Amino acid sequence: MASNRIVNVGIIGLGGMANEYLRNISIIDSIKVSAICDVNQKLLNIIGEQEGVSQDKRFKNIEEITASPEVDAIISVVPNNLHAKILELCILYQKPIMAEKPFTLNFEEAENLNLLYQKKPIPCMIGFIHRYTPSFQYAKKLLEANTIGKIRHIDVRYHQSFGTPLFNVPYLWRFNKTITGTGALGDLGAHMIDSARFFIGEFRSISALMKTFVDKRRDPITGEERHVDVDDFTSFQAILENDVVGNFVTTRNAIGASNQHEVTLYGDYGTLHVSINRPNEIDIFVRNKSNENPVLTTEKVPETYNKTILNDFAELILNKKSQNTPNFYDGYKNQKVIDRIIYSAEKGHFVKVD
Incomplete structure (x- = not known):
């Protein structure tokens, strides 16, 4: 070296x-x-x-x-x-x-x-x-400390708006299957999959739906309309480790969501919510010592959870x-889940991941 x-x-x-x-x-x-x-x-x-x-x-x-x-x-x-x-x-x-x-x-x-x-x-x-977002790192520690008890359900979304007809985005390589493989799924959904694996563990089975809302875009070079052959909306439900149920939605057609990746984790004793748009805050809905019913609080994330992937x-x-770093096998397993999502959407039924 x-x-x-x-x-x-x-x-x-x-x-x-x-x-x-x-x-x-x-x-x-x-x-x-x-x-x-x-x-x-x-x-x-x-x-x-x-x-x-x-x-x-x-x-x-x-x-x-x-x-x-x-x-x-x-x-x-x-x-x-x-x-x-x-x-x-x-x-x-x-x-x-x-x-x-x-x-x-x-x-x-x-x-x-x-x-x-x-x-x-x-x-x-x-x-x-996005697993390096301070609130995501802090949520991981809270889960390890059993702050909200046994996890039952995870809700994950990743919304952007740049693909909507309102913005008239021209044909780019991201709309070409031979170059990009998938659309919103690989671009944004890969982050959703990683967030779920980071917080919960491996995917066991999946049921998916994929759609292309805007199927033609104008080529900025030729001026002609080109066919879009990748998804701009994908949703899927999944069963993860320990029978945790997952609900996932990603789209490029959500006006008002410039770049919105959020995760909500539901446990027996409470709920955690994190968003990349509020990287240094976490919403915690748990019962404290003086309350019988859970109370929503928004906490500042301690600075010790600030670190970068580089x-x-x-x-x-x-x-x-290395600790909790996204490694080769995280990439490999992520791609396997993407493959199963595509297969499920094509076949129209639940599929096992392994």
């Missing part, structure tokens, strides 16, 4: 999400951007100058940046059809990776990666960033330590 205290990362994909990673890296002492990769030369030049990356460390080829001996680890922020390829290269060159979700384009790719990973494992984290990624590489 180039340094025993700093992780020199190569970032593959310089689109919108990359800006968020670059912003976070800039405030972390243990990570430095040493190389970048994108097919867009203009973006390479802009980001290269912005981050002080030399010309010889601005790559257009994903294998070259992955193989570079001066790159300690990879951060992958690319469209879904490239996720598996970059993970495969990182396993081949034994490079730690922080990869975006969904894990792969489909479960067949996930199965193939799993076989490779079992033979040559690497430090790997998947970008399920801090954990650096810690994993430098000190080989």
